[in-house]
Amino acid sequence: MKVERRIISVIVQNEHSVLARITGLFAARGYNIEALTVAPIPESDMSRLTIETRGNVRVIEQIIKQLHKLIPTYKVIEHEEMIEKEMVMMKFPINESLSSIQALCQAYNGGIANVSSQHIITMVADEPKRVKHFIEAAQRFHPVEIVRGGVVAMERE
Amino acid sequence: MEMTGAQMVIEAMKLEGVDTVFGYPGGAIMNVYDEMYKQKDFKHILTRHEQAAVHAAEGYARSTGKVGVAFVTSGPGFTNAVTGLATAYMDSIPLVVISGQVPITLIGTDAFQEIDATGISRSCTKHNYLVRSASELPLILKEAFYIASSGRPGPVHVDIPKDVTAELAKFDYPTRVDIPTYRPTTKGNVRQIKKAAEAICKAKRPVFYLGGGIIHSGSADLVREFVKATQIPAVETLMARGTLRHDDPLLLGMVGMHGTYQANMAMSEADLMIALGPRFDDRVTGKLSEFAKHAKIIHVDIDPSSIGKLVDVDYPIVGDLKEVLEVMIPKVKEQVDPDRYQPWREILKRYNEIHPLGYEDSDKVIKPQWVIERVGELLGEDAVISTDVGQHQMWTAQFYPFTFPRQFITSGGLGTMGFGFPAAMGVKRARPEKISVNFTGDGSILMNIQELVTAVESRLPVINIILNNHYLGMVRQWQTFFYEKRYAETDLSFQPDFVRLAEACGGIGYRVETKDEFDEALKDAVEKGVVAMIDVVVDRNENVLPMVPSGGTLYNMMLEFKD
Numbered sequence: 001m002k003v004e005r006r007i008i009s010v011i012v013q014n015e016h017s018v019l020a021r022i023t024g025l026f027a028a029r030g031y032n033i034e035a036l037t038v039a040p041i042p043e044s045d046m047s048r049l050t051i052e053t054r055g056n057v058r059v060i061e062q063i064i065k066q067l068h069k070l071i072p073t074y075k076v077i078e079h080e081e082m083i084e085k086e087m088v089m090m091k092f093p094i095n096e097s098l099s100s101i102q103a104l105c106q107a108y109n110g111g112i113a114n115v116s117s118q119h120i121i122t123m124v125a126d127e128p129k130r131v132k133h134f135i136e137a138a139q140r141f142h143p144v145e146i147v148r149g150g151v152v153a154m155e156r157e
Numbered sequence: 158m159e160m161t162g163a164q165m166v167i168e169a170m171k172l173e174g175v176d177t178v179f180g181y182p183g184g185a186i187m188n189v190y191d192e193m194y195k196q197k198d199f200k201h202i203l204t205r206h207e208q209a210a211v212h213a214a215e216g217y218a219r220s221t222g223k224v225g226v227a228f229v230t231s232g233p234g235f236t237n238a239v240t241g242l243a244t245a246y247m248d249s250i251p252l253v254v255i256s257g258q259v260p261i262t263l264i265g266t267d268a269f270q271e272i273d274a275t276g277i278s279r280s281c282t283k284h285n286y287l288v289r290s291a292s293e294l295p296l297i298l299k300e301a302f303y304i305a306s307s308g309r310p311g312p313v314h315v316d317i318p319k320d321v322t323a324e325l326a327k328f329d330y331p332t333r334v335d336i337p338t339y340r341p342t343t344k345g346n347v348r349q350i351k352k353a354a355e356a357i358c359k360a361k362r363p364v365f366y367l368g369g370g371i372i373h374s375g376s377a378d379l380v381r382e383f384v385k386a387t388q389i390p391a392v393e394t395l396m397a398r399g400t401l402r403h404d405d406p407l408l409l410g411m412v413g414m415h416g417t418y419q420a421n422m423a424m425s426e427a428d429l430m431i432a433l434g435p436r437f438d439d440r441v442t443g444k445l446s447e448f449a450k451h452a453k454i455i456h457v458d459i460d461p462s463s464i465g466k467l468v469d470v471d472y473p474i475v476g477d478l479k480e481v482l483e484v485m486i487p488k489v490k491e492q493v494d495p496d497r498y499q500p501w502r503e504i505l506k507r508y509n510e511i512h513p514l515g516y517e518d519s520d521k522v523i524k525p526q527w528v529i530e531r532v533g534e535l536l537g538e539d540a541v542i543s544t545d546v547g548q549h550q551m552w553t554a555q556f557y558p559f560t561f562p563r564q565f566i567t568s569g570g571l572g573t574m575g576f577g578f579p580a581a582m583g584v585k586r587a588r589p590e591k592i593s594v595n596f597t598g599d600g601s602i603l604m605n606i607q608e609l610v611t612a613v614e615s616r617l618p619v620i621n622i623i624l625n626n627h628y629l630g631m632v633r634q635w636q637t638f639f640y641e642k643r644y645a646e647t648d649l650s651f652q653p654d655f656v657r658l659a660e661a662c663g664g665i666g667y668r669v670e671t672k673d674e675f676d677e678a679l680k681d682a683v684e685k686g687v688v689a690m691i692d693v694v695v696d697r698n699e700n701v702l703p704m705v706p707s708g709g710t711l712y713n714m715m716l717e718f719k720d
């Protein structure tokens with residue numbers, strides 16, 4: 001069976017240890033978490049997790065069912081087509097060309113987040129594939145640090 | 158009303174109708190024990206090991222369907238209970254296990270007897286709680302009982318720090334629970350049920366694959382009706398034994414690794430499998446790619462994650478088996494023609510004639526299978542039968558004449574040696590009118606032998622029948638078959654004197670070497686109604702057959718083993 005990449009969003013009761021239940025489920029069954037983002041949903045007692053994972057159809061189906069089965073899970077959202085965004089921050093030495101870096105960031109929906117006496121910090125938020133391209137392209141400015149934020153996603157409709 | 162956390166625990170037990178708690182005290186749970194001391198609504202049974210407390214609670218739950226309850230202390234008290242939780246989890250048994258914890262103020266400091274209990278139990282419970290204030294205790298306890306017993310049942314663990322048991326808060330026990338994130342689907346999809354019913358009526362070689370879900374959902378009567386109305390043959394998993402009467406002509410026997418020839422052949426040659434509450438365990442299916450190769454599959458289960466987990470299903474139906482059958486049976490009855498399956502029944506009958514389940518009896522040495530059959534003849538439906546794990550367990554499943562659901566109490570999923578005796582104590586406590594028999598092995602019995610003391614003290618006259626082969630027999634059998642008889646650490650020739658061991662604890666012991674002695678011992682034990690240990694010396698080289706080697710195909714059974 002073909003291994004696919006999937007984004008699964010999970011809405012859970014916001015209680016202590018709920019994250020441990022979810023990551024424990026993946027660990028115990030040998031499923032992969034490629035990326036994970038979590039934040040509370042405003043004005044509710046729920047949190048939303050976005051999980052990027054890989055597996056064949058049967059594994060993905062099991063993951064979704066097992067996530068459902070957890071008592072604090074309210075909803076599991078999984079779609080072929082989700083609008084995905086990811087954020088990345090990169091730090092460059094100040095001696096690199098500021099304007100070239102800025103132009104590159106702008107091409108990827110980003111900009112300069114901070115400039116100190118020694119470093120420039122940029123940030124870009126875009127589709128995961130484009131974020132990957134951005135990181136590749138930025139290599140020639142000799143980044144000293146990269147922080148990726150993990151995917152967040154929403155259903156189109 | 159204001160009360161302490163400890164009082165809340167006791168009150169909740171009363172309100173949940175708990176009549177028995179099994180347990181073992183210690184520092185962190187002393188407040189709860191102190192409150193318990195002051196009341197008379199339920200009885201506490203002091204086991205001599207926390208593992209046994211949880212297994213006893215399981216025996217109670219398995220034989221009644223009610224929630225079993227155990228109390229243990231923090232640290233080692235809790236870790237001793239983990240095997241029980243895992244055993245219950247694997248077999249979907251409703252339990253509420255309450256453990257003490259170090260005070261909240263000390264959590265995370267590596268305090269004396271501190272262990273991350275909920276961290277440990279997370280993967281072997283249906284749900285767990287670390288209680289953080291007395292005010293949340295009423296709701297948590299209510300939810301614990303509700304979650305344990307609803308949907309697919311399972312054990313729930315509640316960890317209560319000592320300062321919470323002393324803290325005062327308002328006690329308002331909820332009468333009902335509504336957990337928005339937990340709403341098990343009970344009604345099956347009617348359109349899907351209708352399609353399944355049609356498939357049943359159109360099939361030529363259908364077979365019922367009966368699983369433990371039938372027992373949990375209390376739908377054995379409906380299943381009996383279904384089988385009778387359709388005249389479709391049925392196989393039972395280990396956990397479903399007792400669904401059909403042993404003498405039902407449509408019962409093909411147990412399925413799987415030690416299933417009957419006809420049951421395994423029926424699974425292999427069926428064109429439609431009607432799976433009611435099984436979970437397609439590897440001990441049942443054998444090699445998956447060869448499993449039920451020619452069959453369309455109907456699978457009814459309350460747990461969606463059970464459906465399609467291992468095998469692709471053509472008619473998935475998520476719902477409570479009872480509710481689904483109530484809709485499905487009338488639909489099938491409308492159109493079914495039981496004669497249609499006659500040729501198929503004939504084929505299976507022939508399979509059974511070629512290779513019936515059996516064993517070669519002997520005059521020289523007692524055969525373990527004979528003992529089980531004999532107990533069946535003598536006690537039959539007056540007994541509830543527990544087992545430990547090993548050959549004796551499989552022989553019991555094969556040869557005991559079960560007549561009702563919940564008559565057979567065994568650790569299926571986890572296969573926990575040491576389960577049988579404490580479970581049989583729980584059975585006796587829950588069903589005092591029945592004779593509680595534990596078929597055990599000379600290996601397994603020693604894994605909770607200290608419970609002799611509990612059973613005698615608490616007047617729980619369990620009859621332990623040791624099928625003593627002086628081996629860790631099941632492992633020895635695999636060594637014989639698959640390891641060229643290299644008997645690595647399975648010879649149990651060195652043994653305690655089981656008779657004196659029983660007597661030292663206040664029970665009664667019998668050493669049995671002939672069939673007559675066995676009859677006498679069993680009759681005596683039943684008459685006396687005391688805790689008994691019948692040590693039966695059996696043929697030590699007997700193997701459990703048929704056998705589908707691990708990972709083999711169901712239709713490729715070892716039917717005999719010749720040296």
Ligand SMILES: Cc1ncc(C[n+]2csc(CCOP(=O)(O)OP(=O)(O)O)c2C)c(N)n1
Nearest residue numbers: 547548549572574598599600601629630631
């Ligand atoms: C706690 C535990 N440890 C180890 C095993 C592995 N095991 C399965 S059957 C068995 C042998 C059991 O021997 P005995 O109780 O004498 O039963 P017999 O097979 O001889 O009937 C063992 C060691 C187990 N199931 N449970």
Ligand SMILES: [Mg+2]
Nearest residue numbers: 598599628630
């Ligand atoms: Mg043995």
